[in-house]
Amino acid sequence: MRLPPATALLTRIKRGALAFDAWVNASLYESGRSAGEGYETFFRRMNVFSVRGWKRGVLDLTSEAMTLGTGGAIAMLALAQPAFNLTSDNWLKTQDLAVTFLDRYGTEVGRRGIKHDDSLKLDDFPDTMIKALVSTEDRRFYEHWGIDPIGTARALVSNSRGGGSTQGGSSITQQLAKNLFLSNERSLERKINEAFLALWLECHLTKNEILKLYLDRAYMGGGTFGAVAAADYYFGKRLKDISLAEAAMLAGLFKAPTKYAPHVNLPAARARAVDVLHNMVEAGFLTEGQIQTALRNPATPVTRTRDITADYYLDWAFGEIKGMADAGRLRSDRVLTVKTPLDLAIQKRADQAVENTLRQYGDQYEVEEAAMVILDPDGALRAMVGGSDYGQSQFNRATDALRQPGSSFKPYVYAAGLAAGLYRPETRVVDAPICIGNWCPQNYGRSFSGATNLTVAVAKSINTIPIQISIALGKALGISHQANAAKAGRAKIIDLAHRMGITTPLIDTVSLPIGSAEVNVIDQAAAYAVFANGGRKAKPYAAMEVKNSAGEIIYRHADEKPEQILSTQVVADMNFMLNKVVEEGTGKRAQLEGIKVAGKSGTTNAYKDAWFVAYTGNFVGAVWFGNDDSTSTNKMTGGSLPAMTWREVMESAHKGIELKPLPGVKEPGRPALQASVDAAAAPVNAAASAAGKLSRRSFEVIGGLNGLFRTVEARPSPRAGFEPVTPLAEGARPVSGRIGMP
Incomplete structure (x- = not known):
């Protein structure tokens, strides 16, 4: 019987679906069977490589070691990236700047x-000099690959037994890496970078090239670099x-150039030299008999x-010259x-x-470090102290x-308020509790x-x-x-602080x-x-002129034009208020007789940092006291040691010079200098000359002619000592948890 067309089509579709289902089932079955047979075959073949017992343990340990x-x-590799980023294809070529520095009077x-002390080839170095260095600083220098675990362990054991520091833990290659690429910062990051850079140097230089660079670059005390x-x-x-x-004696200087410098401490230098001589014997470079003459006749330096x-x-x-x-x-x-x-009198x-x-x-104050910068109002760097001892730490x-x-x-906050037209020095404000969210600042008392x-x-x-x-x-x-x-x-405050000269990123927090x-x-x-010069930006600079x-x-700083940052009225108002800080507030210890001073002290939480930053019409000075590890001092405030130190320097710096008034601040017997764009360039008065004193400008002219006048020894000596300091010089008991203390 013939089926209707529709029924026949449906029947064909059903049969096709059954056939497809059967094909899928059969395929899956065959695939599963084939996979099972393949796995059995693979398992039988891999059984040939199976091990048991102690061999299995070794294999497992090896596999884990490879994974780890x-x-x-x-x-x-990730840790090495920061270190390798410090290098470049022409890294050694970029070190070939040879710069001779003169002070402001033209004296070297x-x-x-x-380049300046590589005049001697390594082959011309005395054999005793090289052996003394290697035996003391890195006895396995020619054997290790930049890092010497054995030497480091030996130094640690020696020091733990009271062996002193006659043996260093860092290899010569590590020390060279620090000298070429890194600072003297005491941090884990610096040590990691130092280690990777040491490996990098070993791959790019021969041992003798590394040794020569180290002998030329190491600081040796007395302002000298290099053995020559x-x-x-x-x-x-x-x-x-x-x-x-x-x-x-020279080899003993590499690790502690200030401590063992013979012109500073000759007995210590000679004792160190004796250690070096015995190191040479222990290393097999010399015999006991060969060092006897040197032991009986120690080195005597020239009188300095x-x-x-x-x-x-x-x-x-x-660093600034390299950047330029x-x-x-x-x-x-x-x-x-x-x-x-540079003014060597102020520097001294x-x-x-x-x-x-x-x-x-x-x-007394449990403080170990300090730093200071003295500028002209236009940014010229007169003096810099970067720490208590350069020989011990070049950081x-x-x-x-x-x-x-x-x-x-x-002051940056107040300047922002004045610049916005919201405040004036006489504006009435209310010191009362205030909170932002759950943060409520407290005052010092x-x-x-x-x-x-x-x-x-x-x-x-x-606050x-x-x-x-x-x-x-x-x-x-x-x-x-x-x-x-x-x-x-705060965004406006940060912007103004950056425009005034703060170059570091300022993290925005409620306490900023x-x-x-x-x-x-x-x-x-x-x-x-910026306050001292009438409102212009004063980027610090150390190059007045550069000659080839x-x-x-080929360069003159005088050709550069500064940007106006603050208006004359804001500068005058800020100078008026900051002058009151010194005359009536927390900066009284910085007062100079007959000279207007404006500035601000600063003390941070737990007395970790103490600051005093202040200026006159002639100079700007910033002083910091604290500890490298950020440990607390014994209640030291910015108005104590920092303000006292600032005054000690400025009393001397202002003697024998023509005094300039602060822009916008009226002084007795003298009209106020208008804080204008030309204020810093305004002619100075002749008060000092009238008093019979030779001005610093006169010294500059004479020094420029023949370099014969250097005022380091001729400058009048300021008073010898300090007056006693009370721990809480600023009159209020400490309160924890507040950053903006006076």
Whole structure:
């Protein structure tokens, strides 16, 4: 019987579906069977490689080691990237700048660069010098691959047994890596980078090339770099002419150049040389008999005084010159002579003031380090102290260390409020509790002053007023919500601080207006210089003129025009208020007789950092005291040691010069200098000359003619000591948890 067409089509579809289903089932079955047979075949064949017992344990351990090794290699590669980013294809060529530095009077004060003391080939170095160095600094230098685990372990054992520091833990290659690429910062990151760079150097240089670079680049004390310069400085000889005893004394300088410098401590230098001689015997380079003459006749250096060596200054200046060269601003010249604004008289006084203060009060206040920067109002770097001892640590705390500024940050907040037209020095404000979210700032004495004016708020370093200013700045933009207004106000404060000279990133937190964001010393000095010069930006500089090897001037700083940052009225108001800080507030210890001073102190939480930043019409100075590990001091405030140190330097610096008034601040018997664009360039008066004193400008003219006048020894000596300091010099008991203390 014939089926209807529709029924026939449906039947065919059903049969096709059944056939497809059967095909799928059969395929899956066959695939499963084939896979099973394949697995059985694979299993039978792999059984040939199976092991049991102790062999299985070894195999498992090897597999785990390979897995961990692969992961470790990936981690090591990630850690190595920051170090390798410091290198480039022409890394050695970029080190070939040879720079001679002159002070502001044209007298040579130092040299930097790899060329200036590589005049002697390694083959011409005395054999005793090389053996003394290797036996003392890195006995396995020719055997290891940049890092010496055996030598490091030996040094640790020796030191733990009281063996002193006659053996160092870092290899010569590691020390060279630090000298070429890194700073002296004490951090784990620096040590990791140092290790990877040491491996990198070993891959790119021969052992003798590494040794030669180290001998040329190492700091040897007395402002000298390299063994060639050190032999001339300490013994008045060419390096190839030194004796065994002299070679041993030089080799003892590499690890602690200031501690063992013979012109500083001859007994310590000779004791160190004896250790070096015995190291040479232990290393098999010499016999006991060969060192007897050197032991009986120790080296005697030429007579030298402790010369002024502005090493922190010159290190920073060399970095600035390298930056200019890399940017193409110095053409293609590599041998340069740079005239700097360095004033050795001020530098000497700054070094002495920091050293004397730490020696006299360091134990009392439990403080070990300090930094200072002295600028002209236009940014010319007069002096720099980067730490208590350059020979012990070349890490520059004035330029590279970031610390909380505390209340010394507040002038940027007040300047922002004045610039926005919201405040004047006489504006009435109320010191009362204020909160942003759940954060409520406290004042230093845990009390509130009530109604006052802005000038008093600055002088008393009240914490609540800068917070109110940040909120007012935001509300002036039309933002009503308090927290949002404060955030917008802080953005304006950050912008102004950066435009004034703060170069570090300022992290935006609710406590930023009272000094929680980290800054460095040189930036603080540069930003305050804007107040001192009439409102213009004052980028710190160390190059007044740069000449090439042919004597042609290829750069003049005078050709650069500064940007106007603050209006004349804002500058005048800020100078008026900050002057009150010194005359009536927390900066009284910085007062100078007959000279108007404006500035601000700063003390951070738990007394970890103490600042004093201040200026006159002639100079700007920023001073920081604290500890490298951020441990607390013994209640040291910015108005104590920092203010005292600032005054010690400035009393000396202002003697014998023509005094300039602060823009906008009226002084007795003298009309106020208008804070104008031309204020810093205005002619200075002849008060000093009328008093029979030779001005610093006269010295500059004479020094420029023949370089014969150097005022280091001729300058009048300031008073010898400090007056006693009370622990709470600023009159209020401490309150924990507040950054913006006075």
